Amino acid sequence: MLKPLYIVIVGGGNIGYYLSKALLSQGHEVLIIERDIRTCERLEDELGSCSMRGDGCETAVLTEAGLNRANVLIATTSHDEDNLASCQVAKHRFKVPRTIALVNNPINEKIFKKLGIDATISVTNTILEHVEQEIPAHSLIHLLTMSGQMEEVVEMTINRESPAVGKSIAHLRLPADTTIALLMREGERPRIPGVDAVLKENDRVIVLTTLDSERNLEKALIG
Amino acid sequence: MPGTEAIKQNKSNIVIMGCGRVGGKLAAMFDAAGHKVTVVDLDAYSFRRLPPTFSGTALIGDGTDEDMLRKAGIENANAFIALTQGDNRNVMAAQIAKHIFEVPRVICRIYDPLRKDIYEQLGLESISPTEVFADLLFQRLSQKI
Numbered sequence: 001m002l003k004p005l006y007i008v009i010v011g012g013g014n015i016g017y018y019l020s021k022a023l024l025s026q027g028h029e030v031l032i033i034e035r036d037i038r039t040c041e042r043l044e045d046e047l048g049s050c051s052m053r054g055d056g057c058e059t060a061v062l063t064e065a066g067l068n069r070a071n072v073l074i075a076t077t078s079h080d081e082d083n084l085a086s087c088q089v090a091k092h093r094f095k096v097p098r099t100i101a102l103v104n105n106p107i108n109e110k111i112f113k114k115l116g117i118d119a120t121i122s123v124t125n126t127i128l129e130h131v132e133q134e135i136p137a138h139s140l141i142h143l144l145t146m147s148g149q150m151e152e153v154v155e156m157t158i159n160r161e162s163p164a165v166g167k168s169i170a171h172l173r174l175p176a177d178t179t180i181a182l183l184m185r186e187g188e189r190p191r192i193p194g195v196d197a198v199l200k201e202n203d204r205v206i207v208l209t210t211l212d213s214e215r216n217l218e219k220a221l222i223g
Numbered sequence: 224m225p226g227t228e229a230i231k232q233n234k235s236n237i238v239i240m241g242c243g244r245v246g247g248k249l250a251a252m253f254d255a256a257g258h259k260v261t262v263v264d265l266d267a268y269s270f271r272r273l274p275p276t277f278s279g280t281a282l283i284g285d286g287t288d289e290d291m292l293r294k295a296g297i298e299n300a301n302a303f304i305a306l307t308q309g310d311n312r313n314v315m316a317a318q319i320a321k322h323i324f325e326v327p328r329v330i331c332r333i334y335d336p337l338r339k340d341i342y343e344q345l346g347l348e349s350i351s352p353t354e355v356f357a358d359l360l361f362q363r364l365s366q367k368i
Binding site: 059060080084088089105107 | 287289315335337341345
């Protein structure tokens with residue numbers, strides 16, 4: 001195991017609690033600073049004596065918490081301004097090497113980084129990224145529409161069921177006004193495919209087509 | 224001091240965050256002196272502190288929100304003053320004004336003297352009313368006794 005760290009967590013809410021539990025089980029030394037006495041008592045009952053009552057932005061409280069020997073401070077309250085202040089005080093007054101702030105309003109992520117916080121975690125953005133990954137990839141993604149014309153550039157991914165798998169471009173029943181402009185295959189450089197290029201599963205193609213031909217293009221490449 | 228020229232000429236843009244007793248009073252003073260004043264507060268009720276003659280703008284909103292500050296005209300402001308009840312809110316808004324919008328003159332109220340020292344070291348012009356008032360009382364009492 002790595003050298004155990006002394007980690008101070010500001011805020012004993014859900015995130016602070018589960019975070020402490022995980023870090024404790026990894027063998028780290030953890031101290032939670034929490035303002036509310038009831039929450040403190042509950043933390044004490046569940047995790048043993050690893051919490052302290054107080055305002056995690058106050059120098060006196062942080063001194064008592066032994067912040068000058070802390071390796072990491074993580075601010076997890078639901079107030080961005082408090083998380084910012086805790087991290088800044090920790091960094092500039094106690095020279096804590098690594099400060100991490102929870103960001104509730106995603107717009108603040110950029111601001112916090114500019115103000116010197118080492119790492120920010122935006123709950124909203126994290127969830128958003130997962131949602132985007134979970135949604136099945138769109139078969140046809142619009143990349144560009146030529147203004148004033150009917151022409152457009154789209155991206156498509158060849159899946160396993162596609163009727164195009166194993167066929168050369170010459171043998172695809174592509175609409176007349178449609179051209180496969182670029183072929184992207186994993187491990188290879190993107191290239192302009194010739195008519196004899198054979199498509200494989202997971203190939204991505206950039207296609208020049210028209211709005212009217214979109215449906216027939218989808219039929220030919222995706223089925 | 225940067226921003227002082229425009230303030231001296233009584234035609235600067237001033238954004239005040241927090242319309243409490245101090246914020247309201249300061250807004251009224253700058254307004255009466257002919258400046259263009261915008262006050263931002265979360266609570267519309269706090270605007271009752273502005274005098275009937277107030278000709279500036281009062282906006283309901285969160286001064287730690289970048290978009291809100293933009294609405295308040297922070298991009299053209301000569302001065303920004305953070306006067307809410309929360310030290311951390313003041314500090315955050317003042318830093319956004321100074322480092323993101325590069326407002327020439329930014330002043331921040333921080334009640335906690337220890338936190339004030341830290342932010343002063345970080346280059347944020349700050350005033351601790353706690354310190355100022357305690358000093359004042361101490362001096363007065365020392366003279367009279």
